[in-house]
Structures are given as structure tokens and as C-alpha cells.
Amino acid sequence: xxxxxxxxxxxxxxxxxxxxxxxxxxxxxxxxxxxxxxxxxxxxxxxxxxxxxxxxxxxxxxxxxxxxxxxxxxxxxxxxxxxxxxxxxxxxxxxxxxxxxxxxxxxxxxxxxxxxxxxxxxxxxxxxxxxxxxxxxxxxxxxxxxxxxxxxxxxxxxxxxxxxxxxxxxxxxxxxxxxxxxxxxxxxxxxxxxxxxxxxxxxxxxxxxxxxxxxxxxxxxxxxxxxxxxxxxxxxxxxxxxxxxxxxxxxxxxxxxxxxxxxxxxxxxxxxxxxxxxxxxxxxxxxxxxxxxxxxxxxxxxxxxxxxxxxxxxxxxxxxxxxxxxxxxxxxxxxxxxxxxxxxxxxxxxxxxxxxxxxxxxxxxxxxxxxxxxxxxxx
Amino acid sequence: xxxxxxxxxxxxxxxxxxxxxxxxxxxxxxxxxxxxxxxxxxxxxxxxxxxxxxxxxxxxxxxxxxxxxxxxxxxxxxxxxxxxxxxxxxxxxxxxxxxxxxxxxxxxxxxxxxxxxxxxxxxxxxxxxxxxxxxxxxxxxxxxxxxxxxxxxxxxxxxxxxxxxxxxxxxxxxxxxxxxxxxxxxxxxxxxxxxxxxxxxxxxxxxxxxxxxxxxxxxxxxxxxxxxxxxxxxxxxxxxxxxxxxxxxxxxxxxxxxxxxxxxxxxxxxxxxxxxxxxxxxxxxxxxxxxxxxxxxxxxxxxxxxxxxxxxxxxxxxxxxxxxxxxxxxxxxxxxxxxxxxxxxxxxxxxxxxxxxxxxxxxxxxxxxxxxxxxxxxxxxxxxxxxxxxxxxxxxxxxxxxxxxxxxxxxxxxxxxxxxxxxxxxxxxxxxxxxxxxxxxxxxxxxxxxxxxxxxxxxxxxxxxxxxxxxxxxxxxxxxxxxxxxxxxxxxxxxxxxxxxxxxxxxxxxxxxxxxxxxxxxxxxxxxxxxxxx
Numbered sequence: 080x081x082x083x084x085x086x087x088x089x090x091x092x093x094x095x096x097x098x099x100x101x102x103x104x105x106x107x108x109x110x111x112x113x114x115x116x117x118x119x120x121x122x123x124x125x126x127x128x129x130x131x132x133x134x135x136x137x138x139x140x141x142x143x144x145x146x147x148x149x150x151x152x153x154x155x156x157x158x159x160x161x162x163x164x165x166x167x168x169x170x171x172x173x174x175x176x177x178x179x180x181x182x183x184x185x186x187x188x189x190x191x192x193x194x195x196x197x198x199x200x201x202x203x204x205x206x207x208x209x210x211x212x213x214x215x216x217x218x219x220x221x222x223x224x225x226x227x228x229x230x231x232x233x234x235x236x237x238x239x240x241x242x243x244x245x246x247x248x249x250x251x252x253x254x255x256x257x258x259x260x261x262x263x264x265x266x267x268x269x270x271x272x273x274x275x276x277x278x279x280x281x282x283x284x285x286x287x288x289x290x291x292x293x294x295x296x297x298x299x300x301x302x303x304x305x306x307x308x309x310x311x312x313x314x315x316x317x318x319x320x321x322x323x324x325x326x327x328x329x330x331x332x333x334x335x336x337x338x339x340x341x342x343x344x345x346x347x348x349x350x351x352x353x354x355x356x357x358x359x360x361x362x363x364x365x366x367x368x369x370x371x372x373x374x375x376x377x378x379x380x381x382x383x384x385x386x387x388x389x390x391x392x393x394x395x396x397x398x399x400x401x402x403x404x405x406x407x408x409x410x411x412x413x414x415x416x417x418x419x420x421x422x423x424x425x426x427x428x429x430x431x432x433x434x435x436x437x438x439x440x441x442x443x444x445x446x447x448x449x450x451x452x453x454x455x456x457x458x
Numbered sequence: 459x460x461x462x463x464x465x466x467x468x469x470x471x472x473x474x475x476x477x478x479x480x481x482x483x484x485x486x487x488x489x490x491x492x493x494x495x496x497x498x499x500x501x502x503x504x505x506x507x508x509x510x511x512x513x514x515x516x517x518x519x520x521x522x523x524x525x526x527x528x529x530x531x532x533x534x535x536x537x538x539x540x541x542x543x544x545x546x547x548x549x550x551x552x553x554x555x556x557x558x559x560x561x562x563x564x565x566x567x568x569x570x571x572x573x574x575x576x577x578x579x580x581x582x583x584x585x586x587x588x589x590x591x592x593x594x595x596x597x598x599x600x601x602x603x604x605x606x607x608x609x610x611x612x613x614x615x616x617x618x619x620x621x622x623x624x625x626x627x628x629x630x631x632x633x634x635x636x637x638x639x640x641x642x643x644x645x646x647x648x649x650x651x652x653x654x655x656x657x658x659x660x661x662x663x664x665x666x667x668x669x670x671x672x673x674x675x676x677x678x679x680x681x682x683x684x685x686x687x688x689x690x691x692x693x694x695x696x697x698x699x700x701x702x703x704x705x706x707x708x709x710x711x712x713x714x715x716x717x718x719x720x721x722x723x724x725x726x727x728x729x730x731x732x733x734x735x736x737x738x739x740x741x742x743x744x745x746x747x748x749x750x751x752x753x754x755x756x757x758x759x760x761x762x763x764x765x766x767x768x769x770x771x772x773x774x775x776x777x778x779x780x781x782x783x784x785x786x787x788x789x790x791x792x793x794x795x796x797x798x799x800x801x802x803x804x805x806x807x808x809x810x811x812x813x814x815x816x817x818x819x820x821x822x823x824x825x826x827x828x829x830x831x832x833x834x835x836x837x838x839x840x841x842x843x844x845x846x847x848x849x850x851x852x853x854x855x856x857x858x859x860x861x862x863x864x865x866x867x868x869x870x871x872x873x874x875x876x877x878x879x880x881x882x883x884x885x886x887x888x889x890x891x892x893x894x895x896x897x898x899x900x901x902x903x904x905x906x907x908x909x910x911x912x913x914x915x916x917x918x919x920x921x922x923x924x925x926x927x928x929x930x931x932x933x934x935x936x937x938x939x940x941x942x943x944x945x946x947x948x949x950x951x952x953x954x955x956x957x958x959x960x961x962x963x964x965x966x967x968x969x970x971x972x973x974x975x976x977x978x979x980x981x982x983x984x985x986x987x988x989x990x991x992x
Contacts, residue, residue, distance in 0.1 A: 424803075
């Protein structure tokens with residue numbers, strides 16, 4: 080019986096994890112160095128804007144890792160992970176909202192601006208406690224976790240799987256989007272939550288805070304990656320892969336498939352929530368569009384491009400697609416949806432294992448003793 | 459208003475006594491001119507009297523004079539005092555015609571004319587006169603409108619005349635309205651028997667009269683009025699329920715139309731086509747395109763769009779099937795992603811090529827308007843057509859699937875592909891045909907939807923989730939299930955809407971479906987037997 084600590088530390092002994100963490104922390108250090116110590120006018124200087132943009136990509140990467148955990152290792156194509164991401168984001172947004180205090184436009188010490196605007200006179204019960212950071216950070220995990228728990232419990236118990244599950248997760252996030260668009264929900268309706276001032280006492284608009292958030296996101300991604308690695312290399316992970324490949328057989332072998340599914344699903348939802356929570360202070364807004372089915376399905380294509388069931392592939396996919404999105408929407412905004420649509424089609428038809436699949440193929444060819452196959456692969 | 463009542467009564471009496479024949483009578487031209495000049499010269503109180511005289515004169519031109527007067531288009535020429543009808547009063551020069559002879563007198567400067575002033579009281583007086591006069595015209599629609607106008611406006615002078623008219627009137631609806639008008643008057647006089655006549659009516663004025671009676675002093679009248687009101691309320695409730703049901707069926711038939719193509723591609727073939735919504739959109743845009751091709755003939759264009767929409771969407775479906783879906787056979791999740799990509803491309807294509815804005819599709823005349831069932835219930839025609847269209851499409855699909863060679867082959871291929879192929883069925887061809895059929899039906903849905911919603915690039919997106927919900931709720935692979943599920947969901951949505959609001963109702967329906975699928979993962983009508991485990 081291994082203690083929980085070694086359970087978590089075991090992935091650190093793997094070469095792939097070491098490589099991933101090395102690259103990630105290397106990138107963090109380089110960006111930090113270039114931001115802090117390069118003069119403003121140098122070509123190598125990384126601006127605060129870019130730091131925040133990279134931080135945003137890292138949030139997406141963590142989200143993609145969460146999706147890869149359920150899709151790659153459990154075989155559940157969730158089209159609703161945007162909902163967990165957004166719930167984490169809203170939890171963080173509520174905390175940041177309360178931190179504004181009386182510095183809002185209406186200067187109300189307790190009520191956020193939009194509530195004053197709607198003529199509300201008391202804070203709704205579900206906003207209580209969000210002025211305390213620890214409470215909000217717990218809710219970042221708890222809100223998506225609970226939704227995933229209830230939803231997953233119902234779904235897995237009745238053995239809703241495959242395409243059906245995908246469709247109802249999509250319906251879930253769609254319903255939530257409609258709900259959060261309503262002003263009566265008390266989450267700012269259409270406009271969402273924005274106009275944040277500071278987090279844990281640090282001014283959100285200062286460059287130092289932005290850098291801090293970027294580094295925090297990098298660390299969160301590293302932790303998320305390690306947790307996922309730990310899960311997939313554990314015995315539970317192997318059962319989960321068995322569920323992915325042959326659910327009925329695993330059940331007949333005596334494993335409680337629905338429990339495994341539920342555990343992995345909830346962990347994944349919580350990771351998505353953390354990603355959302357880190358995303359919100361960096362972009363400065365959270366609104367219901369994060370719940371849109373399009374966003375959730377986009378996450379899946381990041382993972383598909385990077386390569387399913389590799390975790391690092393999800394990170395690569397998320398960063399690549401979002402970098403492309405930044406470039407495209409800047410240069411020719413109309414072409415972005417064409418490119419994204421084509422990406423969906425091309426990846427699924429021509430690149431079923433994603434970029435990670437290509438990398439593996441190369442490595443395999445190199446490792447191979449037969450020079451003929453090695454040549455073939457590099458050609 | 460006593461002058462008005464007296465006047466209306468007299469006018470009515472005169473009409474009833476002499477009948478339409480008198481309408482041809484003419485007073486002497488100079489008498490008419492004198493009357494009109496008196497009207498021009500009179501103050502407001504005197505005008506009432508003059509109006510009465512004009513109505514009494516029985517001149518066939520009286521109607522045009524009264525209408526012109528109420529519309530402020532009666533004027534005197536300053537220099538001569540001659541009264542004229544202003545036929546066009548835009549611009550500096552007005553076109554005028556002699557009020558007496560009706561002959562055009564050309565254009566006159568606005569400065570040369572003096573309009574005869576009219577106020578609201580006089581205008582409503584004229585309206586009253588006209589409606590009483592209208593009770594005798596030949597066209598029963600005019601009579602009905604006139605009778606409706608009289609509801610709650612009958613008094614002691616006009617009552618006996620209406621009674622008389624009741625004996626002559628042949629049209630049932632006009633008679634009913636007249637009887638109600640009379641009964642309201644009798645009720646105002648305290649006649650308790652009148653309530654019986656009123657208790658069946660849904661008219662708002664009748665209800666107002668009964669409400670008045672319910673607050674009167676006579677306890678017997680109060681009791682009877684309250685009873686009548688209760689029975690009316692009951693009737694109204696039934697009508698409201700019928701209306702909700704109608705809206706529900708209408709929304710449901712839209713859902714059925716949107717989902718039925720999906721029931722073929724997803725349900726029967728097992729292909730997840732996320733671009734289904736965009737095929738619907740293509741159908742809707744085809745309708746728009748046809749209307750651009752046939753400007754001024756929206757009806758013809760709409761009818762031609764039915765085959766055209768089918769063809770366009772079916773063709774698009776074949777292209778999608780050949781280029782993408784066939785390579786992803788047996789990988790449903792990948793199919794889902796790839797077709798989603800196609801849907802993004804199609805949407806953006808429409809945005810770039812046509813416009814990101816909504817296009818207007820004209821509703822032909824025979825589809826606009828509504829059928830009035832009674833005072834409280836009217837059914838809009840376009841929705842009625844959509845319901846009918848959905849049922850026809852459904853019946854057609856059922857026929858194809860059950861009674862044709864293609865349907866047989868489709869079922870064979872989906873149940874056991876290898877076996878079907880060994881029996882000589884060309885499975886690939888069947889795949890293409892089935893997918894084209896499902897896509898074509900999506901195009902038909904688009905043609906229908908163009909008549910009731912906005913045609914824009916997001917049209918398909920709005921329906922895709924609903925469509926999948928309908929198919930899954932009804933039971934995949936079951937066309938009847940799709941029909942029942944669509945109509946049920948539409949109706950539930952409409953029932954919830956009044957007290958929950960549109961958005962909340964939609965959320966509740968989604969949550970209901972999500973919960974329902976937990977309970978019955980294979981929908982309302984699950985497939986049984988070998989086809990079930992796929």
C-alpha cells in the first residue's frame with residue numbers, strides 16, 4: 080500500500096513527465112526573465128500584454144488536459160467542459176467582484192454594480208461568503224465538482240455513454256448558458272462579471288500581478304498534469320482505460336465502471352474549474368459566452384489536434400490552436416471560422432492521433448533497428 | 459350624446475322603413491348645398507344637428523359627405539362659399555371635387571380653401587351614424603362590423619329598431635351580434651332575462667356589461683350575472699387551453715421538421731451530423747434565393763422552393779457524405795467533430811458570400827393572416843400551414859421507409875450490413891441515398907422555417923441542439939418516436955412558457971430531457987431486438 084504522497088510523486092520519475100515539466104518551467108523562466116530584465120525597446124522584451132496572453136494559453140492548456148483526461152483515458156467525449164470552466168470562472172469572478180467594494184460606479188459597499196443597477200437591495204444568499212478568498216477558492220473546485228458529481232452520478236448510473244452522453248453534456252452547457260444570460264440569475268446577465276480591481280490585495284492592472292498570475296497558471300498546469308499522470312498510471316487509470324476500450328467487458332470482470340467514470344469525471348471538472356478561475360483575472364471578464372456549445376467543442380478539437388490520451392498533446396494542441404486564433408482574428412477575422420472548421424475536418428480525417436501521434440511515430444521509427452522503416456518515417 | 463342617439467335612432471328608423479331602395483334618392487342639389495354650407499357655418503353644437511339632417515336626408519351621397527367630414531376633407535371655397543370634397547390634400551395645392559356633383563374641380567391653392575373643422579366628439583357621432591346605416595347594406599361583412607360596433611351602444615331609441623332589424627336579418631352571426639347588443643341594453647335596464655342571451659358570448663364588451671351588472675343593486679341580477687361570467691370564464695379558459703395547444707403543436711411541428719431528417723441520418727444510419735442545422739439553413743436560403751429569382755411572386759417562389767430546397771440540401775448532404783463521413787465509418791465521435799467543422803465552414807460561407815445579416819423572406823398573401831374561430835381564439839395561417847407541411851413530410855418519409863425498395867434496403871443495411879451486401883444490396887449507394895434523403899428533408903424544414911423565423915447564418919445553430927434532443931427523447935431509430943417527442947416537447951414548452959418565461963421554459967425542458975434520458979437512456983420508444991445493441 081503506497082502512501083498518497085508517493086502516489087502523487089510517482090509520475091515525477093517518468094521521463095516524459097520530466098521532459099514536459101522541464102519544458103514548461105524552462106518556458107516560464109525564460110518568459111519571466113525576458114519580461115523583467117530585457118529593456119522595453121529590445122526585440123526580445125516580452126510585454127505584459129504578451130505575458131497575459133501566454134497565461135491565457137496556459138489556462139486553455141490546463142482545460143485541454145482536463146478534457147483529455149476524460150476523453151483520452153475514459154472514452155467520454157464531453158461537449159460540456161466549457162460549463163465547468165465557466166463555473167470555476169464565475170466563482171473567481173464573484174470573489175473579484177466583492178473585492179471591488181465601494182470602488183464601483185455606484186459606490187455601494189456590498190452590492191456589485193449590476194445589482195444596484197437592477198435595483199436589488201440585498202445580496203442574494205449564493206453571493207454570501209465570496210468576499211473571503213479561501214471560500215471562493217474552495218468554491219472554484221466545489222461548484223464544477225458538484226455539478227459533475229450530480230450529472231455524472233445520474234448519467235453513469237443509467238449507463239448513458241458514447242454519443243448520447245456527448246449530446247446531453249452539450250445540452251447541459253447550452254441550458255446553463257441560457258440560464259446565465261438571464262438577469263434574474265444574479266450573475267450579471269449578458270454582461271457577466273467584469274471591472275475587477277485586485278486579487279488578494281494585488282492590483283490586477285499592475286504588470287507584477289500579471290506576471291504572478293502567469294507563473295501561478297504555469298504551476299497549476301504542472302500540478303494538473305502531474306495529477307492526471309498519477310491517475311492514468313495508477314491502477315484506477317488502467318481500469319479507466321479498460322472502460323474506454325471495452326466498457327461491458329470491464330463491468331463483467333467485476334469492476335464498478337460507473338464509480339471509476341464518476342471519479343475521473345469529477346476530477347476533470349475540478350481541473351477545468353481551476354483553469355477557469357485562473358483565466359478570469361487574466362482576461363478581466365467572465366460572461367455567459369464561455370458556456371456556449373461552440374467553446375466546449377473547440378476544446379475538444381484542441382485535444383484532437385494535439386493527440387488524444389497523451390496529456391502533453393492536449394497542451395500542445397491548446398497552445399497551437401489558440402495562437403493561430405490570435406493571429407487569424409488579428410489579420411483576417413473572417414477566415415478564422417473557415418480555418419477552425421477545416422481543422423476539425425482535417426484532424427479527424429487525416430490525423431486521428433494528432434500531433435503527438437506524429438511525434439510517436441517518428442520516435443518509434445528512430446528506435447527501430449531496421450533502417451528501412453526509419454528512412455520511411457523521416458521521408 | 460343624446461343628440462347622437464336620437465339621430466342614430468332616426469337614421470335607423472328611416473333605413474328600416476324604406477330599406478335600401480331609398481339610398482338611390484337624391485335631395486335637390488341646391489338643398490344639399492345649403493345643408494353643407496350650414497354645416498360649414500355651424501358651431502360644434504349646431505353641427506350635430508346639421509349632421510342629423512344630412513343623415514336624415516337619405517341622400518346616397520350622404521355617406522361620402524359624412525366620411526369626408528370625419529376625415530377633415532370637407533372644405534369651403536373662401537371666395538364663393540361653395541362646399542367641396544378635398545380628394546388629395548398633400549402639398550401646397552389641393553385637388554378638390556364638387557361635394558354635390560362629385561365632379562373634379564382641379565387643383566386649388568390651400569389658401570383659397572377653408573376646411574370644415576371636426577372634433578373627436580363629432581367624429582364618433584359620425585361613426586355611430588354610419589354603423590347604423592351600415593346595418594342595411596347588402597354586404598354581410600359590413601353589417602357584421604356595424605353590429606359589432608353597436609355592442610354596448612344601444613339605447614331606448616335604437617332598441618326597438620334593432621329588434622325589428624333582428625326579424626329581417628338573415629346572417630346568423632350578425633343576428634347573434636345584434637341580439638347581444640340588444641341584450642346588453644336590456645341588461646342595463648335591469649332585465650334579468652337578457653343575461654341568458656349574453657352568457658355564451660366571449661366578446662369583451664359583453665363581459666364589461668356583465669361585470670357592470672354584477673356590481674348592481676339587485677341581488678338576483680348580480681347572481682345571474684356572476685353565473686354567466688363564470689361560464690364565460692370557463693369558456694375562455696378552454697379557448698386559452700386550445701390556443702396553448704395550437705402554439706404547442708405549431709412549435710412541436712417545427713421541431714419535428716427540424717429533427718425528422720436527423721432521425722434518418724442519426725437514427726437510422728447512426729451518423730452524427732452536426733451540420734444538420736446548416737442544411738436547414740441552406741433550405742431557408744434557397745427560399746430566399748427563389749424569391750430573388752421571382753420577384754413579386756412570393757407564392758410561386760415558395761412552392762418552387764420546396765423541390766429546390768430539397769435538392770440543394772440533398773446535394774450538400776451527398777458532398778458531405780462522400781468527402782468526410784464515409785472515411786469515418788464506425789467512429790461516431792470523430793464524425794461528430796468533423797461534421798461540426800463542416801457546420802462552421804457552411805455558416806461562415808453564408809456570412810461571407812451572402813451577408814452576416816438576416817435576410818427577409820416574404821410570406822405570400824395566402825399564408826398570412828389568421829382564421830378567427832371565435833372572439834377569443836384565432837389561428838395564424840402560416841403556422842397552420844407549417845403544421846400541415848410537417849405532417850405531410852412525416853407521412854411521406856414513413857411511406858418511403860416502409861413501402862419502397864429504398865426503405866427496405868436502408869433498413870436491411872442498418873440492421874446487418876454484411877448480410878445485406880451478400881444479398882446483393884449496394885451498401886455504399888444506400889448510404890448515399892439515405893444521407894441525401896435525410897439532408898433533403900432538412901432542406902424542406904428550412905423552407906418551412908423561412909416562413910416563421912429569421913433567415914440568417916445562425917438559423918441552423920438555433921435548432922441543432924433541439925433537434926438532437928427530440929431524436930434522443932423519442933428514441934433513436936424510430937420515426938414515430940420523433941413525431942411524438944417533437945409534438946410533446948413543443949407543447950410542454952408552450953405550457954411552461956406563460957408562467958416561467960420563454961428562456962426559463964426552454965431551460966426547464968432541457969433539464970427535463972436530461973433527467974428523462976437518465977431514467978430511460980434509449981428514449982420514449984426504444985428499439986428492440988437485434989437492432990438495439992449497435
